[in-house]
Amino acid sequence: MLLSFRVANHRSIREETELSLVATELNEHTARETGARSEGRPVSVLPAVGIYGANASGKSNVLNALRFMRGAVLDSFAVWNSRSTIPREPFALAEEAREETSFFEVDLLLGKNRIRYTYGFELSDERVEAEWLHAYPSGRRQIWFDREADRPDDEGGEFRFPGTGLKGQKDLIVTSTRPDALFLTVGATLNNPALAAVHRWFVDNLWLVTSGGDVPHRTEWTRQKLTDRKAGASLRERIGALLAAADLGITGLTLDPESGEVQLLHRTADGPPRPLDFWDQESLGTHAWFAFLGPLFHVLDRGGVLLADELDSSLHPILAAEVLRLFQDRGANPRPAQLVFTTHDATLLGPSVAERPLDRDQVWIALKEATGESRLYPIVAASKARRDDNLERRYLHGHYGGIPRVTSGEIARQIALIEEGLRATA
Incomplete structure (x- = not known):
């Protein structure tokens, strides 16, 4: 299960941004108990989260970042070697962003024992600047490996394996890991059993469904x-x-x-x-x-985890709502699978608690700043959304942000003024 995803310097996402699928105290009925604990408290996971926002706000870039991370884990060893640079996409509207690393990290719960793993990496154009895998088999963190490239001439980076958490042959993996390849990818390629569970999660998950050519x-x-x-x-x-x-x-x-x-x-x-x-x-x-x-x-x-970009473009709102209820239903989705989707469809927020398929902590907003940077935040952080609020109406009225800043009739007036000017100069 996916607990959270963090990303920085990817497409329109400049600063570190987090999407969490961990339920909050505001959750009414959709969260699933995991059996895991964090800081002494039980951890419950959300089977679905939706990202709302205006056009070009960066909603799709969150899903794209997840897909990029999956592609890096699958391809860094066999495919990146044939490229002149690592195929990352740093923030394009600031020159200095090209010199900064791109950051990706996931928190996962895997296996029958629901062991938590934190895996991530940082990339420059030329190499993997940092990579790490931490595990929590007994609730306490074990650093399975940490990798860091400190010097410009540091070929493969420095690898640390504190403790005995990561089992199996490590020296061969280190010597086989190029500067532009991920240690996790190489380790899985060399059949290290301890790394297989995390690598397999990327292989089996993050299918992206779009409304376009796929x-x-x-x-x-x-x-x-x-x-x-x-x-x-x-x-x-x-x-x-x-x-x-x-x-x-x-x-x-x-x-x-x-x-x-x-x-x-x-x-x-x-x-x-x-x-x-x-x-x-x-x-x-x-x-x-x-x-x-x-x-x-x-x-x-x-x-698994399904990514659906523009769910409302693929499906009628009634069908989209039924898909959400399918993921929320414990009988139909016992494992549970998870859905991360983007949408403009405010009807999924529902006018009342009884009519909406999403809890308040399942709704996120993507917002484009004046600098062109995307910001992501949960709807409960935008306003103290009460349980009985009409989330649909309040979202459309701009209480939570994430809607186009367009005055009613403004586009028509602008076009009328242009047409009037063209006629005057004809």
Whole structure:
């Protein structure tokens, strides 16, 4: 499970920013107990958090930073070696940011014993400037390794292994770790069992779902999973049920016995359900919902983390709310899987406690400063949001920030003035 993510100097995020999935005392009913404790207190985790904000406020960059961290863990050893520089994206609106490191860190709870791990690194264009992995197997921190490059000519950096927490061969990993490669990546490549759990988490998690060009890929991936002999039958039943529940006119799905192609069955007025050609006759909305369901059940089955950028662009608000309730439901999501999403859809905040699928501590705001830097904060930090507040109305009225600073009718007036000027000079 993901407890928190911290990032600095990535795209529009300049200063260190944290997204926390740890429940607060304001949580009403959605948090899940983990069995872990921090400073003597039990730790509960949120199955979903939503990031709100105006266009270009940096919402998507939070998800992009998580994906970059995953890519670094997976690719630094085998792929970065072929590049002239590390493919990071520091803050572009300040020259000095290029000289500063980019920072990424996650807090995780892994395994049946819910052991906490803190893993992170700092990158420059040329090398890994720092990297660390700390574990808390008995509640107390063990530094498994710390890496730091102190000097410009320091090739691989200095590695420290205080204590005996990190088991296995370490010298071979150190000598195999290039300046531009992560020790975690190299250790997993060399089959160090102690590093496998953290590395595996990055391999299995942080699938990013967008409203753009990845829909055909996710559609084809889902269709292939449905034909799997082992898991396909159960997946077909569940996806068929959600397709039918979405009021798309679909009663279920079947596999063509000759081609193996997935066919969606539609209600008819005068007979049994009939299939339509998936690519030529199904609507874009059906494609979006179908393509979302494959990754959805993938993370639900594994207790993973799904990232959804612009959830409201992919799904109708009613379907988006049902997806949230699916993650919140203990029976449907027992592991639990987690959803981190961005959205403009204020209806998900709900006019009342009974009508909103999110607790107050599950709502975050992204705000773009005058300098172009993004700032991220929980809605409860923006205002002392009371339990019975109409979060939807107060958000739209600007009480929490994160909405466009546009006066009603301002855009139309600006265009009218331009048109008037053009006519006057014609």
